[in-house]
Structure formats: C-alpha cells, structure tokens
Amino acid sequence: MIKILLLLAGVWLIYSLLKKYSRSLEKDEPAPPAQIEEDMVRCVQCGVHLPRSEALLSRDEFFCCEEHRRLRHPD
Numbered sequence: 773m774i775k776i777l778l779l780l781a782g783v784w785l786i787y788s789l790l791k792k793y794s795r796s797l798e799k800d801e802p803a804p805p806a807q808i809e810e811d812m813v814r815c816v817q818c819g820v821h822l823p824r825s826e827a828l829l830s831r832d833e834f835f836c837c838e839e840h841r842r843l844r845h846p847d
C-alpha cells in the first residue's frame with residue numbers, strides 16, 4: 773500500500789514539475805520594459821534625474837532634495 777502512495781506521490785511530483793516547466797516555456801518572451809509615464813526632471817545642483825512629483829521646485833528650478841535647494845537658494 774505504501775508503495776502505491778509513493779508511486780502516486782512520484783507521479784504527482786513529475787506531473788507538477790512538467791506543468792511548471794511548460795509554463796516557464798510559455799513565458800519565455802521578455803517582459804516589456806516598464807514605461808515611464810511620469811515626467812522626469814533634473815536636479816540643477818547635482819544633475820540627478822527624478823520624477824517631477826518627487827522633485828522640489830524652487831524659482832522654476834528643480835532639485836532632488838531640500839539640501840540641494842538650499843545650496844542653490846540659501847534663503
């Protein structure tokens with residue numbers, strides 16, 4: 773009886789492995805690159821690019837962080 777259970781377990785294991793394998797073959801094509809939907813801006817102080825929503829705007833200039841904003845406009 774145990775032999776049958778082991779056999780069934782083995783068959784199930786092979787079956788699931790084959791299933792996994794065939795599924796990985798189907799997904800062989802590379803995923804499309806993530807689209808940049810948001811506008812990217814450049815920090816005028818250090819030149820790093822970052823999304824507009826994360827940038828700091830000061831006197832029509834973008835900055836990556838408060839520190840760089842203060843370096844440019846220390847007031």
Ligand SMILES: [Zn+2]
Nearest residue numbers: 815818836840
């Ligand atoms: Zn910066």
